[in-house]
Amino acid sequence: MRYLIIGNSAAGIFAAETIRGLDSNGKITMISKEDCLPYSRCLTSYFLGKEISEEGMNIRNKDFYTQTGIDFRGGNAERVDSDYKCVWLDSGEKVGYDKLLIATGASPFSPPLEGSDMKGVFQLRTSADAKAMAEFAPKVKTAVVMGAGLVGLKGAHGLHELGIKVIVVGSAPYLMRYSTDPESSEILIRLLENDGYRILLNTKAERILGERNSEGRMAVSGVVLNSGEHIPCQMVLKAIGVRPNVQLVEGSGVFVNKGIVVDEEMETHVKDIYAAGDVAEADDFLQGGKSVSALWPTATEQGIIAGYNMAGVKRSYPGALALNSAVICGVGLISAGIMNLPPGEGIVLKAVEPKRNFYRKFVIKDGRLIGMIMVGKIEGAGILSGLIRKKAKVDLNYLNYLLTNPVKYQGYFPVGKGGE
Amino acid sequence: MQKIYYQAKHCDGCLACEVACIEKKSLTKSLFMAKMEQPVPKARISFEKFGNHYWASICQNCVEAMCVGACMTGAMQYSETGEVVHNLEQCVGCWMCVMVCPFGAVVPLEDAKKVSKCDLCKDEKTPPCVVACTRKALCYCTPEDYENEG
Numbered sequence: 001m002r003y004l005i006i007g008n009s010a011a012g013i014f015a016a017e018t019i020r021g022l023d024s025n026g027k028i029t030m031i032s033k034e035d036c037l038p039y040s041r042c043l044t045s046y047f048l049g050k051e052i053s054e055e056g057m058n059i060r061n062k063d064f065y066t067q068t069g070i071d072f073r074g075g076n077a078e079r080v081d082s083d084y085k086c087v088w089l090d091s092g093e094k095v096g097y098d099k100l101l102i103a104t105g106a107s108p109f110s111p112p113l114e115g116s117d118m119k120g121v122f123q124l125r126t127s128a129d130a131k132a133m134a135e136f137a138p139k140v141k142t143a144v145v146m147g148a149g150l151v152g153l154k155g156a157h158g159l160h161e162l163g164i165k166v167i168v169v170g171s172a173p174y175l176m177r178y179s180t181d182p183e184s185s186e187i188l189i190r191l192l193e194n195d196g197y198r199i200l201l202n203t204k205a206e207r208i209l210g211e212r213n214s215e216g217r218m219a220v221s222g223v224v225l226n227s228g229e230h231i232p233c234q235m236v237l238k239a240i241g242v243r244p245n246v247q248l249v250e251g252s253g254v255f256v257n258k259g260i261v262v263d264e265e266m267e268t269h270v271k272d273i274y275a276a277g278d279v280a281e282a283d284d285f286l287q288g289g290k291s292v293s294a295l296w297p298t299a300t301e302q303g304i305i306a307g308y309n310m311a312g313v314k315r316s317y318p319g320a321l322a323l324n325s326a327v328i329c330g331v332g333l334i335s336a337g338i339m340n341l342p343p344g345e346g347i348v349l350k351a352v353e354p355k356r357n358f359y360r361k362f363v364i365k366d367g368r369l370i371g372m373i374m375v376g377k378i379e380g381a382g383i384l385s386g387l388i389r390k391k392a393k394v395d396l397n398y399l400n401y402l403l404t405n406p407v408k409y410q411g412y413f414p415v416g417k418g419g420e
Numbered sequence: 421m422q423k424i425y426y427q428a429k430h431c432d433g434c435l436a437c438e439v440a441c442i443e444k445k446s447l448t449k450s451l452f453m454a455k456m457e458q459p460v461p462k463a464r465i466s467f468e469k470f471g472n473h474y475w476a477s478i479c480q481n482c483v484e485a486m487c488v489g490a491c492m493t494g495a496m497q498y499s500e501t502g503e504v505v506h507n508l509e510q511c512v513g514c515w516m517c518v519m520v521c522p523f524g525a526v527v528p529l530e531d532a533k534k535v536s537k538c539d540l541c542k543d544e545k546t547p548p549c550v551v552a553c554t555r556k557a558l559c560y561c562t563p564e565d566y567e568n569e570g
Binding site: 014040042043046051052056058059060296297300301304323324325327330332334336378379380381382383385386389407408409410 | 466467468470475476477484486489490492493494510512513514515516517518519520521522523524525526527528530533
């Protein structure tokens with residue numbers, strides 16, 4: 001059996017390892033346009049902030065490809081030919097497959113903005129992005145981060161670690177709108193502001209101003225906001241969002257909506273072509289329907305499921321559950337599932353202690369826990385996210401107790417009354 | 421592969437295992453000095469009473485571990501024999517493993533910005549927590565032995 005995997009990040013690596021575990025004789029070929037060891041994109045901001053070395057970003061050791069027996073090639077896959085079962089590279093080379101996994105991930109996306117082509121405008125996704133930013137950073141005194149999501153805040157943290165004054169500009173009314181709620185965001189904003197960040201919410205950048213530098217190129221000199229304010233700065237980090245990299249499958253018959261649409265076995269509409277990770281549009285665990293989820297744990301889980309099915313062992317994917325973990329100014333935040341329900345729906349339990357940077361929120365619907373946020377004391381968060389996964393009925397009194405008490409494993413979680 | 425198994429029916433909640441774990445994980449290897457260490461060492465096993473039983477929270481070395489999938493640094497990985505091992509050097513303290521472990525067995529060490537979990541004390545013949553358990557609620561054996569002997 002010839003397996004071909006396009007992409008060597010989370011989904012690709014975990015799929016390859018799973019396949020190797022099930023089929024020791026199969027030929028696994030991996031193609032990635034980044035000709036390097038598998039590394040973690042989540043760690044690029046840590047590298048930027050000099051918290052880890054460049055090697056520290058790698059998620060597997062240097063012998064990974066040889067040990068696992070993967071034929072790794074650096075190259076840009078350009079087109080999938082599903083009739084002849086091969087993938088064309090831009091070098092003109094052709095690679096055949098029996099089972100193909102597309103794990104090409106996603107790329108940063110931002111709406112067009114005047115001045116985006118100037119020197120000093122960055123995005124943070126790949127290790128090359130992080131290196132370019134780290135190289136430019138010594139010349140920077142003030143940086144504007146566009147986007148108050150997880151990537152924006154992590155990038156902001158990296159720049160802050162380098163002693164740069166950071167201004168975060170977000171269009172949403174609160175920070176990390178997909179993984180927090182207004183109250184927890186308030187705690188985070190206070191922490192960030194005490195640490196010297198400036199946070200501007202409900203604000204958009206209108207254009208980036210520039211001036212000609214000594215090399216004759218336009219370089220960033222400031223940002224004009226829609227409030228009319230003009231912020232002088234030398235660097236702009238765009239962290240608005242990501243879009244799945246679906247260009248590869250265009251014209252191959254694979255159905256693409258927002259991402260590559262896959263069934264519960266992670267197979268696309270074309271037989272023997274699978275997709276996983278940030279590029280895939282897979283089942284959603286709580287809301288039903290399909291969704292694109294650009295999270296590390298989701299990508300690895302989808303990679304594992306795809307690996308099983310590619311190797312011929314049927315396994316179905318339970319669906320993507322939103323899980324987020326962030327550390328803001330040393331305070332942990334973990335959230336899972338649906339954090340914000342429309343008013344009048346479900347039951348929400350909350351405990352807030354802003355002075356201790358402590359916040360907990362549980363969202364219950366139809367007697368089941370469907371979402372939670374924990375700020376501050378995060379120990380035992382997995383027990384609650386596990387409970388969301390189990391879709392078990394929960395005891396409200398017990399959840400009320402957990403709002404202010406440590407969450408600990410107790411064999412079986414209380415379901416109504418009694419525990420065993 | 422040997423694992424630590426726990427049987428709630430034998431446990432009377434004396435917490436000798438927790439004490440043994442703290443002692444082992446302390447820098448001074450002494451329970452009395454451990455109290456004075458900064459940061460205070462944490463046990464990798466913890467208990468909660470629920471109903472008539474005490475429930476232990478300790479790494480189960482899952483065959484398909486959630487923490488390995490969630491770990492964004494590659495610090496959590498399977499060893500050749502199948503245990504889940506945690507490489508402290510690679511860990512950055514992102515709490516992703518804490519977020520997914522359904523047993524709550526990953527212990528965040530906030531001060532060090534790392535996590536830790538039961539490593540089965542591979543330098544000892546039998547883990548100290550198992551030695552300390554006089555009621556034989558904890559046992560250190562292979563899955564097959566556990567199945568056969570119950």
